[in-house]
Amino acid sequence: MKKGEVLEGIVERLDFPNKGILRIDDETVMVKNVLPGQRIQAAVGKRRKGKTEGRLLKVLEPSPLEMEKEPCRHFGICGGCSYQTISYEKQLELKADMVKKLIGESCPEEVFEGIKGSPLQFGYRNKMEYSFGDEIKDGPLMLGMHRRGSFHDIVTVDDCRIADDDFRLVLGETLKLCREAALPFYRKMKHEGYLRHLLVRKAWKTGELLAALVTSGQTEAAFGQNGAEKEQKFLAAFADSLQALPLGGKLIGVLHMRNDSQADVVKSDKTTVLYGQDYFYEELLGLRFKITPFSFFQTNSAGAEVLYSTAREYIGDTKDRLVYDLYSGTGTIAQVLAPVAGKVIGVEIVEEAVEAARENAALNGLSNCEFLAGDVLKVLDTIVEKPDLIVLDPPRDGIHPKALPKIIDYGVERIVYISCKPTSLARDLKVFTAAGYRVERACCVDMFPGTANVETVCLLSKLQAKQHIEIDLNMDELDLTDAEKKATYQEIKDYVLEHSGLKVSSLYIAQVKQKCGIIERENYNKPKSEDTRQPQCPPEKEKAIMEALKHFGMI
Numbered sequence: 001m002k003k004g005e006v007l008e009g010i011v012e013r014l015d016f017p018n019k020g021i022l023r024i025d026d027e028t029v030m031v032k033n034v035l036p037g038q039r040i041q042a043a044v045g046k047r048r049k050g051k052t053e054g055r056l057l058k059v060l061e062p063s064p065l066e067m068e069k070e071p072c073r074h075f076g077i078c079g080g081c082s083y084q085t086i087s088y089e090k091q092l093e094l095k096a097d098m099v100k101k102l103i104g105e106s107c108p109e110e111v112f113e114g115i116k117g118s119p120l121q122f123g124y125r126n127k128m129e130y131s132f133g134d135e136i137k138d139g140p141l142m143l144g145m146h147r148r149g150s151f152h153d154i155v156t157v158d159d160c161r162i163a164d165d166d167f168r169l170v171l172g173e174t175l176k177l178c179r180e181a182a183l184p185f186y187r188k189m190k191h192e193g194y195l196r197h198l199l200v201r202k203a204w205k206t207g208e209l210l211a212a213l214v215t216s217g218q219t220e221a222a223f224g225q226n227g228a229e230k231e232q233k234f235l236a237a238f239a240d241s242l243q244a245l246p247l248g249g250k251l252i253g254v255l256h257m258r259n260d261s262q263a264d265v266v267k268s269d270k271t272t273v274l275y276g277q278d279y280f281y282e283e284l285l286g287l288r289f290k291i292t293p294f295s296f297f298q299t300n301s302a303g304a305e306v307l308y309s310t311a312r313e314y315i316g317d318t319k320d321r322l323v324y325d326l327y328s329g330t331g332t333i334a335q336v337l338a339p340v341a342g343k344v345i346g347v348e349i350v351e352e353a354v355e356a357a358r359e360n361a362a363l364n365g366l367s368n369c370e371f372l373a374g375d376v377l378k379v380l381d382t383i384v385e386k387p388d389l390i391v392l393d394p395p396r397d398g399i400h401p402k403a404l405p406k407i408i409d410y411g412v413e414r415i416v417y418i419s420c421k422p423t424s425l426a427r428d429l430k431v432f433t434a435a436g437y438r439v440e441r442a443c444c445v446d447m448f449p450g451t452a453n454v455e456t457v458c459l460l461s462k463l464q465a466k467q468h469i470e471i472d473l474n475m476d477e478l479d480l481t482d483a484e485k486k487a488t489y490q491e492i493k494d495y496v497l498e499h500s501g502l503k504v505s506s507l508y509i510a511q512v513k514q515k516c517g518i519i520e521r522e523n524y525n526k527p528k529s530e531d532t533r534q535p536q537c538p539p540e541k542e543k544a545i546m547e548a549l550k551h552f553g554m555i
């Protein structure tokens with residue numbers, strides 16, 4: 001298969017978020033934004049991590065999963081929502097199956113509890129970041145999302161069904177005003193132009209809505225002579241028109257943000273409040289959260305209640321316990337747990353989010369939450385109080401490989417891992433299970449109907465020290481082989497520690513003994529429950545145990 005070659009075929013399966021596999025003869029190509037069963041045309045792309053990527057050119061025939069359902073006007077053109085034409089029931093099934101397959105190596109099928117749907121299937125998004133641009137070169141001004149697969153072209157998504165209804169009104173009005181004023185959009189390659197983004201956020205419970213127009217500082221180019229003065233007039237008219245809209249929610253703030261950075265990200269060098277205020281309040285599970293324009297907050301508030309309730313249920317009894325909420329964002333999970341915990345410590349890298357978390361905890365009258373700013377990898381070395389339980393909610397790439405052993409070394413009884421990317425979750429779960437944790441419960445929570453994305457919650461529990469002690473006591477002395485009688489487990493442990501500096505468990509010693517044929521009977525170290533997975537003795541410990549067995553003449 002050559003790069004650029006055009007292939008046609010049926011998409012076979014979907015086991016990565018948003019990617020299907022096109023199999024042509026013996027070769028496979030991973031293609032994004034497709035559904036199993038679709039007949040597609042794709043162009044062969046790069047080879048990455050041993051896999052060939054393909055770019056979807058055309059859907060030739062729909063998937064049998066698709067219903068006679070009218071998608072929104074932007075379906076297939078806009079970059080989002082590839083599951084729109086599938087019934088919601090089927091979407092949930094697809095997502096659950098994909099996650100089950102991906103984490104299957106670490107998560108036994110019988111502990112996977114399926115998927116919880118989003119309370120809202122449409123209008124669930126509480127935040128949208130729209131970009132200005134054009135759809136065709138030198139075409140009319142557009143405001144919306146990037147065209148599927150394009151870095152430049154913008155589709156005006158005024159029929160988008162996953163965004164709140166009010167967002168469509170704000171988008172339409174903003175675009176109308178900008179077109180009337182003939183303002184140029186910002187060209188990110190040339191760094192020329194004025195209009196960059198429109199940021200809209202709305203609280204699901206309180207209905208409070210915040211809108212921010214993000215522009216460059218190139219006012220002369222946009223407004224001509226006396227640009228600054230004309231800009232003020234335009235911005236005042238913008239704020240007035242948004243206030244006049246027949247919104248379902250309550251417009252609480254209109255902002256202007258100046259962004260002259262070269263990066264194509266929604267950010268602000270300077271924010272001016274044109275109307276109202278620059279924050280709003282959302283309520284979840286009886287708690288109140290102050291949200292600023294760039295605070296991280298789950299984009300589906302109704303779904304977040306389901307997600308957080310699941311995490312609270314999975315973590316179990318937190319009474320008088322110290323819980324770490326790692327990757328805590330604005331401290332939502334910490335605050336949901338704090339009323340039923342001894343203390344919660346949140347760690348988050350974004351300072352603004354940490355400040356919001358502290359402010360929100362005070363607002364909610366919670367004095368047993370502490371929030372620390374910094375990278376989990378480093379902050380863990382500085383916290384004196386050790387946790388009893390841990391909640392993890394890392395970004396898409398999962399947990400830094402060097403942070404994982406630090407988390408594991410606490411040896412806490414239970415860890416709840418919340419993940420928005422099943423592939424990185426699958427990778428991290430393997431590390432946890434190899435270190436003696438087992439997945440006790442797992443389920444998906446759908447926060448993104450219409451799209452291939454999904455959240456997964458896993459409860460990991462540690463094989464308990466108590467279990468190992470029981471195991472040792474259950475040893476039947478009369479059943480010992482002659483070789484075994486030569487040294488006790490404690491003598492082997494002491495020898496290994498003295499000669500290699502390594503601490504080894506009875507379980508590891510038993511594994512090595514069995515490997516050497518010293519234990520002939522049924523392995524008494526078998527865990528009590530059938531589905532429990534055992535940690536395996538690492539090679540360096542195996543070598544040290546072997547040396548001890550030789551020393552005692554056991555082998």
Ligand SMILES: C[S@@+](CC[C@H](N)C(=O)[O-])C[C@H]1O[C@@H](n2cnc3c(N)ncnc32)[C@H](O)[C@@H]1O
Pocket residue numbers: 296297298327328329330331332333347348349350353374375376377393394395396420
């Ligand atoms: C998926 S969000 C979870 C936020 C929060 N639990 C919630 O539900 O709102 C992941 C968070 O991890 C933070 N983050 C990313 N890398 C980090 C790191 N190395 N150390 C600490 N926090 C990090 C991000 O800023 C983001 O707020």
